[in-house]
Amino acid sequence: MYHDQTHSNALPKLLGSLALVVCGLVGVPAAAQDSAPEPAITRRADDGALGWGPCPEFMPAGCALAVLHGDPSKPNADLLFKLPAGSTLPVHWHTSAERMVLVAGELQVTFAGQEPAVLEPGTYAYGPARRPHGGECTSATPCILFIAFETPVDAVPGAGH
Numbered sequence: 312m313y314h315d316q317t318h319s320n321a322l323p324k325l326l327g328s329l330a331l332v333v334c335g336l337v338g339v340p341a342a343a344q345d346s347a348p349e350p351a352i353t354r355r356a357d358d359g360a361l362g363w364g365p366c367p368e369f370m371p372a373g374c375a376l377a378v379l380h381g382d383p384s385k386p387n388a389d390l391l392f393k394l395p396a397g398s399t400l401p402v403h404w405h406t407s408a409e410r411m412v413l414v415a416g417e418l419q420v421t422f423a424g425q426e427p428a429v430l431e432p433g434t435y436a437y438g439p440a441r442r443p444h445g446g447e448c449t450s451a452t453p454c455i456l457f458i459a460f461e462t463p464v465d466a467v468p469g470a471g472h
Contacts, residue, residue, distance in 0.1 A: 354379050356414045356455050369468040371398040383464035392456045394448040402445035407462040409438040416454030420446040443470040
């Protein structure tokens with residue numbers, strides 16, 4: 312039987328190196344324990360404790376926002392956006408890119424320079440930063456959209472930017 316001395320010696324060296332890496336990693340969480348860990352959270356769109364607030368004035372009456380996570384005045388906030396059934400979303404834009412998933416209703420969205428897209432529950436949409444867009448909640452029930460913003464939340468009316 313052939314025995315390769317090079318590979319026999321490699322295993323103890325590999326295990327020794329792995330032990331050093333693991334020992335180094337074990338110290339990392341201890342340093343992170345200096346600050347209180349952020350709790351994991353879950354939220355439902357129909358949670359009565361969400362605390363829905365008003366949308367900017369140029370949005371349709373009955374429009375509402377709820378903060379799911381983060382601070383809208385800081386980067387990386389997650390929101391729910393509720394648009395009344397049959398209402399029109401005026402053309403506007405955001406400084407941030409938007410990552411969206413429609414939770415309820417049916418929403419037609421039109422981004423500048425593109426054909427309209429129909430979002431149904433579970434549909435993901437990405438809106439580039441500063442891209443003007445508008446839409447319409449075409450369902451008989453309110454449209455609820457999850458939106459993740461990269462930068463502080465804003466909404467600027469109109470197609471100019």
